[in-house]
Amino acid sequence: MDQLKNPSIFIGVQGDGIISFGSGQPDLPPPENVFKILPNFRQFKYGLIQGQPNLRKALAKQYECCSSEDNFVITNGASEAIDLIFRVIGKPGDKLLLHKPYYYSYPTLIEKAGLKVVCTETVKGKIDFDDFDKKVRGCRAVLINSPSNPTGRIQEINTLKKIEKLCSDLDITIISDEVYKDLIYERRNYDLKGPHVVTINSFSKTFCMCGLRVGYLWSNDKEIVQKVIDLKTLSSMNTNILAQEMAYEATKTPRSYVDKQVKIWQERRDAIYEGLLKLGLELWKPEGAFYILPKVKNPRKMVWDLYKKHKVITYLGDWFGAPGSIRLSYALDIDKIEEGLKRIGKYLKEK
């Protein structure tokens, strides 16, 4: 059980009868046109550190409030975008606000960057604006992640608008991790806006391109964008040029592709939500993304035993600042979800 210090032991683990509710990777394939460019690809030279112009131009068109492709930086997945922004946003000791539960990589990367983590608790995964208002003062930046990994909850539009105004008044940068913005069951995403908003997104979830590692950030704050480029020049240089061409092809995908996916995710959401409820677990209903965070007893033992005895991968709530719970990704087909639920039911009876 000592090995359960972070998710790295589970990432990439497949096969051998394992049901993985672990890492959040779609099992559905990317749009076929993503692969069409491969046979004729022969480039090998460095690309621009900031990213290929065709891809940045296509992305700039997707955001009403973005003035130019110069505001974008293409990164090795959203992960690198997040790491880079933490590393350039403040000076050592500056505070950064997170809402709890949070994506597991945030706190370690924030601390690695020399910043301090401040947390605002949420009510059933929803930001409590009064607490937010108190905690955000004196922070250099705040990170909003809606829909959330690990809760699948989305923040209320009303709350987001109040956050926009407050942070603008206080001159606090909002980092908006919107990697699940296309996967919402309730409504379209509300894009956070403002002169100092830094938006992070990815091709991994919307277009099922996790392993190809294309993400990006963009901001109307040109100083921040330049700082990110300067650091990426040293820390990794251009993002893989072939993956960027594949991502460019993905930008041509019609909205119906995403709509079809969301319908599938919603069916799966319903299956796992109902299934876990039937097993007697306490839950919040996911409104987006493909995660669910039930409360359980002895979560560490449960994650370990599910893996070792039942070949079911789940993640420990502690990794997400959510002790007393486990996180399940339901990015797998209904049959596997049902089989996984059966095994979880078996574990719950046996223990």
Next chain:
Amino acid sequence: MDQLKNPSIFIGVQGDGIISFGSGQPDLPPPENVFKILPNFRQFKYGLIQGQPNLRKALAKQYECCSSEDNFVITNGASEAIDLIFRVIGKPGDKLLLHKPYYYSYPTLIEKAGLKVVCTETVKGKIDFDDFDKKVRGCRAVLINSPSNPTGRIQEINTLKKIEKLCSDLDITIISDEVYKDLIYERRNYDLKGPHVVTINSFSKTFCMCGLRVGYLWSNDKEIVQKVIDLKTLSSMNTNILAQEMAYEATKTPRSYVDKQVKIWQERRDAIYEGLLKLGLELWKPEGAFYILPKVKNPRKMVWDLYKKHKVITYLGDWFGAPGSIRLSYALDIDKIEEGLKRIGKYLKEK
């Protein structure tokens, strides 16, 4: 001229009659078999953070002193490997020794990681072991880069062996950036060995795959390897899975491919070395890699005017801790080298 604060303004700049002695990217193509896997590639899921097993296995076979593929981590180019190792090697305030001139990214990344840079001066690019011996004491780690970017000089085998022994006695980690190890004109590379050596290499230079971003690090020090994996799990996740398959194909390339390349590099080295000598510049003869670092008057003005008036890109020596010089990469064909030399001659006459 104010824009000359770092190389990012030049990276990826091509075309329009420009002769670029700037970034060090081979113009020769990768081995053709690298592209052969593309038409049938259909993977899209996360890979192992540490890197694909087939690639790590193939690499482990190339190093006599490596016991296992578990000692490797595949990264987004050597750049990411360097950044990751700096970020995990010490605690804030620890010192890291560099030999001067150094690759431009090192000092900023070291400081970003909270460490302090200590420098040992070199004599014509060669480490002075007595000075090294003095400066290394109290350091957490030392970085050796042979052949060197920006000098093209290699370190004497005798010196390297003394460094191995001293660092082993003092329990100091050696980070050996060997990305040019296959491109040496004088002899085969001497691989630094030891229980605490961290070796960094890349497919960018040997196999001309710069834009595809595949590098790696390996060490017999399992604790360091695990720390790198743990950080990469958060900061970028797996390296692009398609690029790793291409790199795996590259590992099958016969040695004759590299030998052929080295012959071409040597012809180019001779052309630029003789050419710059004829222009009256003071030089050290490059023994490996594809860089040369002539001493010049007013280097900042020279780099700027060469770019703006003569469409020639060169890099400023200051970026490499070598004031009073400029760095030229000669990774371009002889005709372009000759044309570039002509334009440099014109600038030197006019100024």
